[in-house]
Amino acid sequence: MANKIIATGTKSGLMALLALASCTTTPTQQSQQTPTAVEQKKSETNPLLAKWTGPYGGVPAFDKMNLADLKPAMERGMELQLAEIEAIANNTAPATFENTIEAMEKAGEELNRAFVYYGIWGSNLSTPEFRTIQAELAPKISEFSSKISQNEKLFQRIKTVYENAQKNPLPADQQRVVQLVYENFAMEGADLSPEAKKRYAEINKELSSLYTAFSNNVLADEENYVTYLTKDQLSGLPESFVKAAAKAATDRGKEGMYAVTNTRSSMDQFLTYSNERALREKVWNTYYSRGDNGNATDNNENIAKILKLRSERVKLMGYKNYAEWRLQNRMAKTPENAMALMNAVWPAAIARVKEEVADMQKVANSTSKTKITIAPWDYRYYAEKVRKQKYDLNSDEVKQYLELGNLTQAMFYTAGELFNFKFTPVAEGTVPVFHEDVKVWEVTDKTTGQHIGLWYLDAFARQGKRSGAWASPYRSFTTFKGKETVLASNNSNFVKPAPGEPVLVSWDDANTFFHEFGHALHFLSANVKYPTLNSGVRDYTEFQSQLLERWLSTDKVINQFLKHHKTGEVMPAALVAKLKKAATFNQGFETTEYLASALIDMKLHLADPNGLDPDKFERETLAAMNMPKEIVMRHRTPHFTHVFSGEGYATAYYGYMWADVLTSDAAEAFEEAPGGFYDKEVAARLVKYLFAPRNAMNPAEAYRKFRGRDAKIDALMRDRGFPVPVNSSKK
Ligand SMILES: [Zn+2]
Numbered sequence: 001m002a003n004k005i006i007a008t009g010t011k012s013g014l015m016a017l018l019a020l021a022s023c024t025t026t027p028t029q030q031s032q033q034t035p036t037a038v039e040q041k042k043s044e045t046n047p048l049l050a051k052w053t054g055p056y057g058g059v060p061a062f063d064k065m066n067l068a069d070l071k072p073a074m075e076r077g078m079e080l081q082l083a084e085i086e087a088i089a090n091n092t093a094p095a096t097f098e099n100t101i102e103a104m105e106k107a108g109e110e111l112n113r114a115f116v117y118y119g120i121w122g123s124n125l126s127t128p129e130f131r132t133i134q135a136e137l138a139p140k141i142s143e144f145s146s147k148i149s150q151n152e153k154l155f156q157r158i159k160t161v162y163e164n165a166q167k168n169p170l171p172a173d174q175q176r177v178v179q180l181v182y183e184n185f186a187m188e189g190a191d192l193s194p195e196a197k198k199r200y201a202e203i204n205k206e207l208s209s210l211y212t213a214f215s216n217n218v219l220a221d222e223e224n225y226v227t228y229l230t231k232d233q234l235s236g237l238p239e240s241f242v243k244a245a246a247k248a249a250t251d252r253g254k255e256g257m258y259a260v261t262n263t264r265s266s267m268d269q270f271l272t273y274s275n276e277r278a279l280r281e282k283v284w285n286t287y288y289s290r291g292d293n294g295n296a297t298d299n300n301e302n303i304a305k306i307l308k309l310r311s312e313r314v315k316l317m318g319y320k321n322y323a324e325w326r327l328q329n330r331m332a333k334t335p336e337n338a339m340a341l342m343n344a345v346w347p348a349a350i351a352r353v354k355e356e357v358a359d360m361q362k363v364a365n366s367t368s369k370t371k372i373t374i375a376p377w378d379y380r381y382y383a384e385k386v387r388k389q390k391y392d393l394n395s396d397e398v399k400q401y402l403e404l405g406n407l408t409q410a411m412f413y414t415a416g417e418l419f420n421f422k423f424t425p426v427a428e429g430t431v432p433v434f435h436e437d438v439k440v441w442e443v444t445d446k447t448t449g450q451h452i453g454l455w456y457l458d459a460f461a462r463q464g465k466r467s468g469a470w471a472s473p474y475r476s477f478t479t480f481k482g483k484e485t486v487l488a489s490n491n492s493n494f495v496k497p498a499p500g501e502p503v504l505v506s507w508d509d510a511n512t513f514f515h516e517f518g519h520a521l522h523f524l525s526a527n528v529k530y531p532t533l534n535s536g537v538r539d540y541t542e543f544q545s546q547l548l549e550r551w552l553s554t555d556k557v558i559n560q561f562l563k564h565h566k567t568g569e570v571m572p573a574a575l576v577a578k579l580k581k582a583a584t585f586n587q588g589f590e591t592t593e594y595l596a597s598a599l600i601d602m603k604l605h606l607a608d609p610n611g612l613d614p615d616k617f618e619r620e621t622l623a624a625m626n627m628p629k630e631i632v633m634r635h636r637t638p639h640f641t642h643v644f645s646g647e648g649y650a651t652a653y654y655g656y657m658w659a660d661v662l663t664s665d666a667a668e669a670f671e672e673a674p675g676g677f678y679d680k681e682v683a684a685r686l687v688k689y690l691f692a693p694r695n696a697m698n699p700a701e702a703y704r705k706f707r708g709r710d711a712k713i714d715a716l717m718r719d720r721g722f723p724v725p726v727n728s729s730k731k
Contacts, residue, residue: 048073049110063432077111078144095157126464155190215645217297221290229258236275271380284377291638299638307609322605323651331699348722352588353628401571404503410561414551418683453486461493471519476534477526488523518548527692539655540699546663584721593634598653664715
């Protein structure tokens, strides 16, 4: 899941970038345009700042990208936006929605455009030259956003509008924008006394060094602790792994040996396939000791300091603890709600582990030469053996039915049925692209033919493109200054085939393809007036995309699109049944290793940070939770970078499961409907309440409107093959 990074769907690349880098959403910025600012804009000649021209309301000039323009464009864009912000802050007229909030929503057009190109270089076309520029710009961007969030006069005007709106409410969408903008500023300490603000800034500075130290320590332990194998120690390992390990050893000057690097993918494969138990133990220990080796790169002290500083910072603003502060504008709202969900699933997860271990112990008893008891370093190895016995799934056979072109058509079909969208390829050359592999479709309404937006697909891996799959918008839907239509993109890393050869993908990759398309549909279906209303909510934004994955295995998609690339034969029912059955396999392990991390994340931030010893805390808390001894946390505290190398996922790791509860529950709304997954009435409610409003509606309220009630965990329990609790708690 972690590799499915998405932009949070806000108005600009800036927002997306900051949302990825840290969880604090940057306040949206805006201004009234002073004559000077307008004049300055007219004279902008940098192509990366220029207004988008051409068809479809203007499109990014991806054909005119020149890296030499990037730094000046970004610097100029920030300068222009700061001038706009100053004009808003210094306005002598009383603060109103129009002259403050709406003006902020308008500001920064040039910078937003520059950020789109910045994002392309960062994710799709990276080079060492770009990374040098990126490193130079990073502190400037951070300084730029502080200048806005710390602007005292600006905040006072926002506060005035907010307080007036509390007394005399504005139209619903304006009221929501004011609330989100005000909360964002207030959560960043804008309302503090000058003294408290000073301390606040000091804390943030200290924290940022600690975050860097934390992630550098993890990185150092990943790079420095490598397990080298000799040829006689390769038993059980797949050929592809052996080849990669040989190269990794050669790269490290150990020609003729084989390196198991200290990363998740390397560790995971080694533990799954290696027949050498003692080596499995060694590799396991090395991996799960990252940041916890009692040497110069040990992170325990950093964790203790980070927790203390976070606590001090939120106490300046009057919060009891960090978790309370962080969750206030999330769907979960309170740490208690998030904990209730996790505690409701936990007992079933650890009970399932017992069953999984018993299955594995049987296999071990019948195959191992010596008598062993399943240990953490045996879990993946014996789980794989059980999987083969129970499911007999041949992943290569599955791939023959998953051809990329067919899958793309399957997604278009789904979008047509649910959203009434039609996808038509645009003629080559009419819309500029940044690489010849990128293809573009126009999205229109199936009935009216009305233009909705464009969808860009950059499907193939290449040097300089980041790994994984993601979705990002180049432009989001707004109407407050004339209608702006959506430019959405999906990006993946399929291996480009030889000309004329089909692209065949795995079941997991096909799911991910649908997942990212779900994010794109969330962008494309937006119907909001203001940019801020396009912003994402961390425990909610993965829900829409996760839900879309469900259409891959619907009968209509299977029968029309999952066809053998040579024979055209539809994927056999027996194979589909096997895939569905395999979905609940090993859920004890997966849910437990995930939940243990999510629970520790939350508990660490609820505990009193004074005198807290992270190592002891982790050990004692897990013991009190009855953590199965055969499993370790997915991310142990000393290398939990989600939580300690920044604030992106601090007290937010639960969010994956929160979104998954909604996913399972919403999927059942379709299953229960007369038309199943293609029920027109449920689809209409889905679009109306859960996609189109983005953040214009409180997510919990929106969900209630869709479902007629709050989401229940029952469906999630069924999906994971867990028993449904009798008094299932609502969330
Ligand atoms: Zn996603």
